[in-house]
Amino acid sequence: MESSPVLRLERVSKAFGPRWALREVSLAVRRGEIVALMGPNGAGKSTLLRVAATLLRPASGVVWVEGYRWPPDGAGVRARVALLGHQPWLYPDLTAEENLRFYQRFYGWSEDQEALWRALERMGLAERAHERVRGFSRGMLQRLALARAFLSPAPVLLLDEPFTGLDVVGLEQAREAIRELTAQGRAVVAALHDPAAVDVAHRVVVLVGGRLVAEGPPEAFHERALQDLYRTGYAAHGLPESTSSRKSLLILGRPANPGTAPGLHPAEPAWEGGLSPDLHPVREAAISRALPGETALRSGLASVVRPMSALLWKDLRVEGRGRETLAPLLTLAGLSLFLFGAAFELRPDLARAFVPVFLWMLLLFASSLGVGRMMASEIDRGTWEGLLLVPGDRSLLFWGKAIVHGLLLGLVIALSLIAVGVFFNLSLWDPRVLLLLALGAAGLAGVTTLLAAMAMATRARELLLPILLFPVAAPLLIAGIQGIRAILEADPSGWGTWAQILIAYDLLLFTVAWLVFEEAVSA
Amino acid sequence: MRLWERLWMGITIALMVLATLAVFVYAPREAKMGDVQRIFYFHISTAWSGFLAFAVALVGSIAYLRSRARRWDQLSHAAVEVGLVLLTMAIITGSLWARPVWNTWWTWDPRLTTTTITWVVYLAYLLLRNAVENPETRSRFAAVYAIVAFVTVPITYLSARLLRTIHPIVLGPSVSSEAQGQFGLTPRMVHTMVLSLVAWTLLFSVLLWMRYRIQRAQETLEEMEAMAEPS
Numbered sequence: 001m002e003s004s005p006v007l008r009l010e011r012v013s014k015a016f017g018p019r020w021a022l023r024e025v026s027l028a029v030r031r032g033e034i035v036a037l038m039g040p041n042g043a044g045k046s047t048l049l050r051v052a053a054t055l056l057r058p059a060s061g062v063v064w065v066e067g068y069r070w071p072p073d074g075a076g077v078r079a080r081v082a083l084l085g086h087q088p089w090l091y092p093d094l095t096a097e098e099n100l101r102f103y104q105r106f107y108g109w110s111e112d113q114e115a116l117w118r119a120l121e122r123m124g125l126a127e128r129a130h131e132r133v134r135g136f137s138r139g140m141l142q143r144l145a146l147a148r149a150f151l152s153p154a155p156v157l158l159l160d161e162p163f164t165g166l167d168v169v170g171l172e173q174a175r176e177a178i179r180e181l182t183a184q185g186r187a188v189v190a191a192l193h194d195p196a197a198v199d200v201a202h203r204v205v206v207l208v209g210g211r212l213v214a215e216g217p218p219e220a221f222h223e224r225a226l227q228d229l230y231r232t233g234y235a236a237h238g239l240p241e242s243t244s245s246r247k248s249l250l251i252l253g254r255p256a257n258p259g260t261a262p263g264l265h266p267a268e269p270a271w272e273g274g275l276s277p278d279l280h281p282v283r284e285a286a287i288s289r290a291l292p293g294e295t296a297l298r299s300g301l302a303s304v305v306r307p308m309s310a311l312l313w314k315d316l317r318v319e320g321r322g323r324e325t326l327a328p329l330l331t332l333a334g335l336s337l338f339l340f341g342a343a344f345e346l347r348p349d350l351a352r353a354f355v356p357v358f359l360w361m362l363l364l365f366a367s368s369l370g371v372g373r374m375m376a377s378e379i380d381r382g383t384w385e386g387l388l389l390v391p392g393d394r395s396l397l398f399w400g401k402a403i404v405h406g407l408l409l410g411l412v413i414a415l416s417l418i419a420v421g422v423f424f425n426l427s428l429w430d431p432r433v434l435l436l437l438a439l440g441a442a443g444l445a446g447v448t449t450l451l452a453a454m455a456m457a458t459r460a461r462e463l464l465l466p467i468l469l470f471p472v473a474a475p476l477l478i479a480g481i482q483g484i485r486a487i488l489e490a491d492p493s494g495w496g497t498w499a500q501i502l503i504a505y506d507l508l509l510f511t512v513a514w515l516v517f518e519e520a521v522s523a
Numbered sequence: 524m525r526l527w528e529r530l531w532m533g534i535t536i537a538l539m540v541l542a543t544l545a546v547f548v549y550a551p552r553e554a555k556m557g558d559v560q561r562i563f564y565f566h567i568s569t570a571w572s573g574f575l576a577f578a579v580a581l582v583g584s585i586a587y588l589r590s591r592a593r594r595w596d597q598l599s600h601a602a603v604e605v606g607l608v609l610l611t612m613a614i615i616t617g618s619l620w621a622r623p624v625w626n627t628w629w630t631w632d633p634r635l636t637t638t639t640i641t642w643v644v645y646l647a648y649l650l651l652r653n654a655v656e657n658p659e660t661r662s663r664f665a666a667v668y669a670i671v672a673f674v675t676v677p678i679t680y681l682s683a684r685l686l687r688t689i690h691p692i693v694l695g696p697s698v699s700s701e702a703q704g705q706f707g708l709t710p711r712m713v714h715t716m717v718l719s720l721v722a723w724t725l726l727f728s729v730l731l732w733m734r735y736r737i738q739r740a741q742e743t744l745e746e747m748e749a750m751a752e753p754s
Contacts, residue, residue, distance in 0.1 A: 017658045018746035057591070447671065454664045458654040467650055471643040472671060475678050478636070508674055519588045520667040523660065 005064075006031050006187045007052065007081075007156045012061035014047055014210075021047040023210040024061065031155065031185040034178060036192045036201035038221065040230040044210040045191035046086065049158040052189070053083035055385060056523050065156055074522065079108075079391035082152035084159045087382030088145035091314065092134035093321040096125055096144050099133060103148050105310035108303060108391055110153065119147040122177050124170065132321075139165040143173075150177050157181065159190040163197055175200045195223045307390055311400035315374070324377060326408060329370045330415050333362055337416060341423040351424040356484035359416055359428070360440065360477045366412040367444040367473075368466040371405045375452035376461065384453075388521055398449060398517040402510075406445035413437050432487050432495060436502060440480045443506035444473055450513040454520050475505050528732075535725040542568075542715070542722035550715040562620045564715055568723035570613035570638075574676055576606025576727060577645065581673040584666035596662035597742065599669055600652065601734035603645050605727060610642050634690035637679040644672040658742075 005028035068076030486494030553560035583599035
């Protein structure tokens, strides 16, 4: 008896601007089934996987995973799928083992050390588990990315070009692992290019021009058949006479030239119900254990604290080893204060008026440069997509990143206050000053996290971020400067008013940034 | 152009002519400032319409994020463009008034500063749109930023009411006793002000509608051009 599909795409379409990347694609995949997704370059294979993984929102149609429907329930679907993307989503300054451990915690998977080591061993990386990923070859990165995908307890695995860069041993290890996972009842959809690799699958479906045009058993899709299909698929979805394996293929859609393909089947996805007879037997019990989504969605506070603490740990470790942001930023802050002092040679009374201005300007620039750099690193490494796949609400990502960015700004403030004491003989270690600066850093961290997530994905990047940030943050800056000036001039009512304005604007800005973050990062 | 559109534009033009006549003929000459005070009718009306435009952009952006329907993004985009033009007029007319009354084109007063912040925020909105290639991403980012940007609008409104400012508050109470150029409204001034506000609001709605339609036509054309290109 056949089980119901664990993954179902219903008439999914996706357009990028005026071009359709997917057009009414329907596909059903059952537990224990491996489906190879084939098609020429630009056929929409990666788009299909990204839609199913909730990284892209379909223009129309829906994705069902175990009763969870996307859209709208991206969080529910994310908890039940694992995606291996084009990029490996690995942090070069973490070791192989640390990378996997981070994703275990961040995605809310079981923190089973044994399973982690098994995944590394399975992909032949156990001996290099404690080496930083920075030194890994492309093939080793792919092995590690596969190990992460195999570590996931999700019932659906979406693999985009899983065998890219693998040597023959790695290839066999990966194929074996995929077979094992499907024997446990997982469903696998793998986008493949190489016709020689499709024998791992139970079923092959072919996408051409965003449409599913053919499906059948792997043996029907040898190189010549695929070439013919790719050449003709865009225009007609028909099968040329020269294709010898015509009888074993099911061609979907109406042909432009019926004469070339007399045995065509109707366009409706009749193949939805048809599984290959050689499917591995599914061990349902093997997948009855807690899925990441169930863990993440049900366990309340832990589901919030775990990914956030994982993110914090990861960012601190990456920064501690790479020293990509903090060290240059602190150097720049100290240097700026020194140059400011040297250029203006401020008398003490003038210093009291000007130093608060410079301090807040420094905070603003640190926010733009530092947070922008950290976010740009995530996007350039391709790890941002991996973070967006966090099961559950993506506002966790906002909070986690905002905390990290707030800590970064806190360190800049601490160093700047020391420098102000040395260069201007001005002590600003007053609790009220610290409160204002802390509030400012919190507001800036929140809004910069949001704006950097958008700006770093644009053409103008580092240049655009300050343009977006500075005017929005200007009221914070004004209130902060005036508040510190009022404290230095011993004007208690003045500082109270500015502190109230700062708090009100801070709360407003942070809340708005938090509320719209999910929309900003959901393509 | 459809009949109701022609009617709408006709009424707007008639009211604009009437309002302009009222400003220069019907409204009395202010005792202290003289004729320069008449610029206030334009200043307040353009400022009001500008901020109304940003409120429309906010509503359109929220609606876009909820529905992902392009028309809402097009409405927001049009509203920001029209709003920026109107707010620019408000800033320029304010500056023209300030020169004879405050003896300066510009001063770092909270109201002036916060209004300029709002102006720059919405200019940044247009730059953001320009920096994104993918139309969907562009619409999404723009909608998110328009929501964040609107946070500066109440700050601008409240700045002249909560902080020490020399900017006069003509409508509503003010805590500042330092306002320079403050004046009381006579009944004729109130009539002129109301007429100006209505006329400029209508003008805003017409401009918004026209810009929105051009926006839609432009995007449709771009889509058709892209579809016509060989793949």
